[in-house]
Amino acid sequence: MSSLVYAEPESDVLARLKHIAPFVALRTEDMLSLLAVARPAVATPGTVLPSNGPGGKVLYVLLEGSVCLMRSLPKGQRCLVEICDAPCLIGEIALFDEQSSLAVAEVLHRAIVVELPAEIVRRCFRNSPAAQLRMLGYMSARLKRLIAQITTLKLMTGPQRLAQFLITLAERGGNGHGLHLPFDKRTLAALLGMTPESLSRAFRRLLQLGVHTAPGGDVTVDDLERLRQFLEAETLN
Amino acid sequence: MERRTGQAATGHQRLSQRDMEIVRAIHMFDELDPKVVDRLVEHATVESADSDRLLFSAGDPADRFYIVLTGRVRLFALTAQGKQTTISFIEAGFSFAEGAIFGMRFLPVNAEVCAGTRLAQIPRDPFVSQLMSEPDLTFKMLAALARWQSRLIDAVTELKTRSPSQRFAAVLLSLTDRVSGPADVPLPISKSALANRIGIAPESLSRVFVRMQGLGVTVEGSTIRISDVTMLREHCLQAGDAA
Numbered sequence A: 001m002s003s004l005v006y007a008e009p010e011s012d013v014l015a016r017l018k019h020i021a022p023f024v025a026l027r028t029e030d031m032l033s034l035l036a037v038a039r040p041a042v043a044t045p046g047t048v049l050p051s052n053g054p055g056g057k058v059l060y061v062l063l064e065g066s067v068c069l070m071r072s073l074p075k076g077q078r079c080l081v082e083i084c085d086a087p088c089l090i091g092e093i094a095l096f097d098e099q100s101s102l103a104v105a106e107v108l109h110r111a112i113v114v115e116l117p118a119e120i121v122r123r124c125f126r127n128s129p130a131a132q133l134r135m136l137g138y139m140s141a142r143l144k145r146l147i148a149q150i151t152t153l154k155l156m157t158g159p160q161r162l163a164q165f166l167i168t169l170a171e172r173g174g175n176g177h178g179l180h181l182p183f184d185k186r187t188l189a190a191l192l193g194m195t196p197e198s199l200s201r202a203f204r205r206l207l208q209l210g211v212h213t214a215p216g217g218d219v220t221v222d223d224l225e226r227l228r229q230f231l232e233a234e235t236l237n
Numbered sequence B: 001m002e003r004r005t006g007q008a009a010t011g012h013q014r015l016s017q018r019d020m021e022i023v024r025a026i027h028m029f030d031e032l033d034p035k036v037v038d039r040l041v042e043h044a045t046v047e048s049a050d051s052d053r054l055l056f057s058a059g060d061p062a063d064r065f066y067i068v069l070t071g072r073v074r075l076f077a078l079t080a081q082g083k084q085t086t087i088s089f090i091e092a093g094f095s096f097a098e099g100a101i102f103g104m105r106f107l108p109v110n111a112e113v114c115a116g117t118r119l120a121q122i123p124r125d126p127f128v129s130q131l132m133s134e135p136d137l138t139f140k141m142l143a144a145l146a147r148w149q150s151r152l153i154d155a156v157t158e159l160k161t162r163s164p165s166q167r168f169a170a171v172l173l174s175l176t177d178r179v180s181g182p183a184d185v186p187l188p189i190s191k192s193a194l195a196n197r198i199g200i201a202p203e204s205l206s207r208v209f210v211r212m213q214g215l216g217v218t219v220e221g222s223t224i225r226i227s228d229v230t231m232l233r234e235h236c237l238q239a240g241d242a243a
Helices: A013-017 A028-037 A118-126 A129-155 A158-173 A185-191 A196-207 A224-236 B017-024 B034-040 B098-103 B124-133 B135-161 B164-174 B191-198 B202-213 B229-237
Strands: A039-043 A056-072 A078-085 A088-090 A104-117 A178-180 A211-214 A218-221 B045-048 B053-056 B064-070 B072-078 B084-091 B110-113 B118-123 B183-186 B217-220 B223-226
Touching: A013 A028, A013 A056, A013 A104, A028 A104, A028 A118, A056 A118, A056 B135, A078 A088, A078 A104, A078 A129, A078 A185, A078 B135, A104 A118, A118 A129, A129 A158, A129 B084, A129 B098, A129 B124, A129 B135, A158 A178, A158 A196, A158 A218, A158 A224, A185 A196, A196 A211, B017 B034, B017 B064, B017 B118, B034 B124, B064 B072, B064 B098, B064 B124, B098 B124, B118 B124, B124 B135, B135 B164, B164 B191, B164 B202, B164 B229, B191 B202, B202 B217
Parallel strands: none
Antiparallel strands: A039 A104, A056 A078, A056 A088, A056 A104, A178 A218, A211 A218, B045 B118, B053 B110, B064 B118, B072 B084, B072 B110, B183 B223, B217 B223
16 A cells, blocks of 8 residues: 655645645744654555554645545445545544544545644634634535535436536636546546446447546537536426 | 625524524534534624625635535636636535635635525634634534545445445345345435435436345335345445446
């Protein structure tokens, strides 16, 4: 299994830490105490971020790359809950509620992370009401993404979920026609709550709406507006 | 579409007891004493919409947040071509725009309030001042959000890994103490509430009931008869597909 490769503590990635919400509002002395214990690391795809470090539970700040957040299932399987892109926090639940079960984070695209001891992060946030408010904002947004995902899973069919994913991808990239899937179809199926077979059926359905796939993860959307209409019409009913 | 008239908007009222029950129940306030919540939102007012209208636009100052009391609100963004793209619908019992008041000075999206919707609007400054003066409150709210995040991750996992019939079976198994053999389970909620709980449209429930018959589950009035609890549990543990 791949593992974290820790970099030198004085690495310049530390400087980037203080610009990540919600750390921006920490007091200078608290930020310095965090930087003193921060451990920057590089992780290759497949690396599982350990939820415990040398001094107990840890918080990761993802500065580059993306990770799959997964829940462990009986019989050793895992369910892909969401894909988190940098910049984001991994393991923030344990900062404020130690009883909650932890999700497993596995690196999807090469990642640069900073590992921080949860106890020290908690102490720094205790000292700063302004940083606590920033953290409230961050966690509210995270909660909303999960609620939106639950709504999608409950109300949308497989082809609609796929259409929604492609529309979001197109809007992010600013290119309505030529798209490239950021990960393989097996991961996409897991993200959308489908089996690979259901995903293939969903792509076949969207072919009727002008969505064409090519080997290597390239997707062409003839008419993005038509895809939006398919999604909006079905979702609003 | 009408635009809101900001602080001077007419028709604002204080929240009723029923409104306050909805406000106290939102995720963020889960760990707080109801009296503390009442104090935090004492400046809240009700805003009602008789027709669909724009509540705020992206770039407006983040000077308040909202809780939907009845009805719903659509959050949307504009594409590069100027088309509206829906981000999400906020239903009754949920808050929105609080992320912006905690972290940003301006609202990042647009909101359209649907006809018949009532909102509690909570002004930012007195709310944030209270939190800044009592950091323990913020930590309790963070704990509540962390706990809810964990629960929602469980809910996503359940929806992704179990088919509707497996989710229905899981609900039934949670309602009986029997570990094998037959069991009668009273259905404690309406069929539409059951459909919502297992994450399907109400009109799809009959298909799930048909599927359940093959697993020895029949409905008699408000009682559900399970012929073999073991068989139902095994069905739950099989690989599922939310599609």
